[in-house]
Amino acid sequence: MDARETGSAPRITVDRDRCIGAGQCVLAAPEVFTQDDDGLVDLLPGHEDAAGDAHVRDVPMACPVQAVTISDG
Amino acid sequence: MTDATTGAPAVPKARSCPFLPPDGIAGIRETAPVSRATFTSGQEAWLVTGYEQVRALLRDPSFSVQVPHALHTQDGVVTQKPGRGSLLWQDEPEHTVDRRMLAKEFTVRRMQALRPNIQRIVDEHLDAIEAQGGPVDLVKTFANPVPSMVISDLFGVPVERREEFQEIAEAMMRVDQDVAATEAAGMRLGGLLYQLVQERRANPGDDLISALITTDDPEGVIDDMFLMNAAGTLLIAAHDTTACMIGLGAALLLDRPDQLALLREDPSLIGNAVEELLRYLTIGQFGGERVATEDAEIGGVRIAKGEQVVAHVLAADFDPAFVEDPERFDITRRPAPHLAFGFGPHQCIGQQLARIELQIVFETLFRRFPTLRLAKPVEELRFRTDMVFYGVHELPVTW
Helix, strand or coil: HHHHHHHCCCCCCCCECCCCCCCCCHHHHHCEEEEECCEEEEECCCCCCCCCCCCHHHHHHHCCCCCEECCCC | CCCCCCCCCCCCCCCCCCCCCCCCCCHHHHHEEEEECCCCCCEEEECCCCCHHHHHHHCCCCEEECCCCCCCCCCCCCCEEEECCCCCCCCCHHHHHHHHHHHHCCHHHHCCHHHHHHHHHHHHHHHHHHHHCCCEEHHHHHCCCHHHHHHHHHHHCCCCHHHHHHHHHHHHHHHCCCCCHHHHHHHHHHHHHHHHHHHHHCCCCCCCCHHHHHHCCCCCCCCCHHHCCCCCCCHHHHHHHHHHHHHHHHHHHHHHHHHHHHHCCHHHHHHHHEEEEEEECCCEECCCCEEECCCEEEECCEEECCCCCEEEHHCCCCCCCCCCCCCCCCCCCCCCCCCCCCHHCCCCCHHHHEEEEEEEEHHHHHHHHHCCCCCCCHHHEEECCCCEEEEECCCECCC
């Protein structure tokens, strides 16, 4: 896979400054998202490119403060 | 019905089916999802009923929660203006600072860890109901005490004071009383909370107030008032809301035997079933209130600075643009982001606890009492049309 292909793959981005710890992401896709000890969103290691998963696709809509986005490259 | 002075139609409240939104609200949403309406207090404000429009409103930083009027009460007077830690009456950026202090105690993981204790509380109450024999009022014997015990355990409220907390919680949620009665309930709550905070300072335990007292607090915001405000908000909110969902949810499931049969056949549907119950019943029946702090726009409609707006979450959760065939109660639906817990930075902080409680409650209730049925027809039940949160005043059942 060259750099151009990597760049165009959908990626999950989390914004911890916006996060309020509602937990919607963990509820929808617990295999990809977690909450740290402060209750704020974190991506589980190795899952930044799991954006194609149907449950992960639900998260940007479910997050009440738009702290999770999926970029389509 | 129109208001004589302004001509704006009254916000619909009457329901011909007790499990569906008020008659006429769908028509308003179809015609104008952002419209003018006259509320219980006689005052006029914006009424937002469309799903996308409600979401847009609740996440818009141009709107404040510190509204000038209590539109859903008789006299329209705002009585409760709690400060730091309350979350309810706080705007950004202060609100998120305070919410984060509390949010770390309400993570999905922490709430999951409460499962065994919640299961024990549910089992004990169902044991007592079984021993007593039917018919029983499920609200009094189960729906009210279970959430009360769960949240009281979490906060370390002494057993002998739990009944008083429940009584005050109910008094504070009435909208059919004058300002003085609501204020009196607030004063009693303040006294109890002050005592509770002082006791935890003297004797810390493994409860939530003790955790907040000892938490990392770099900005130094957690003082007695913060603790009392936070505990007050969380205790009141957790008592009433979950109790309403248990009573009303049980009534709905007993009224729809086909859906209940699906759940009995496949208990793994419980997660989906609870989401559909939350959407379908969206018990915050009057919606959330905001006021524009600057000129803004919602759904293409201009809202002027200082104007008050109501986010009608119940109407929004029945928007066909959000969910197909909204009036069909279907526990097999794929869960979608309903607005039963609100949206935006003020979305319910206790929602993960509520979900787990409701899942355990309904799974256990219908497993333990497979022949459970209403002891009174639905038409004869008294519904909480007069309270902030909708529900049933009583639910006589037998088995």
